[in-house]
Amino acid sequence: SALTVSVNLHPKNWFNNVFWEWLPSQIAELKLSAKLQFEISEVEFFTHRESITNALNIIKKSRSQVVIDNVKSSEKIAVLANYNQVCGLKLSYELIHLLNEKTQNQRQIKKIVEAANLLNLPVYAVGVETQKELFTLAKLGVVGAQGFYFSEPLQEFTQAVFN
Structure with missing residues (x-):
């Protein structure tokens, strides 16, 4: 399939060297190169970006990408210019919830979109109702969205089997 699969890793997995040693062979074996994007929260990324350098390098080598999730401000977006594995930003639910009643949130989203546009990064919304x-x-310039407006949540996969 030509579809991209977005994987939201548990924060501990970003620091799990055994996982990152195992992953490249799985990506190669399953022919998933350039079809995966890994999500990491804005807070985790900026707090631990030096600690996850190995993970980011493996993602880059596998031609996979990273989406910064739960973005709440535009303050650090310029730093992402140094990380070409980052392919997009997902706004936090808190910014989206009751958006039309909160003009401050609208201004914040506009700033995020403007900063992201300077890096050619698309901005997505979650929790659109x-x-x-x-x-x-x-x-405001957001290019994609997900939420109850489109569909009820899909049942979670509790276990994925690829064989």
Whole structure:
């Protein structure tokens, strides 16, 4: 399939060297090169970016990518210019929830989109619940969204088997 699979890793896995030693062979064996993107929260990324250098290098070598999740501000986005494995930003639910009643959140989203545009990074929204929120996000420059407005949550996979 030409689809990209987004994997939201538990924060501990970003520091698990055994996992990162195992992953490249799995990516190669399953022919997943350039089809995976790994999500990491904004806080985890910026707090631990030096500690996850090995993981980021493996992601880069496998031609996979990183999405910064739960983005709440534009303050550190410029730093991402040094990380070409980062392919996009996902806004925090707190910024999206009740967006139309919170003009401060709208201003914050606009700043995030402007900073991301300087790096050619798309910005996505999570937790979109109404058409009005979707239209507001589009006006602010957000390029994609997910949430109850589109679909109820899918059942979680409790175990994935690839063989």
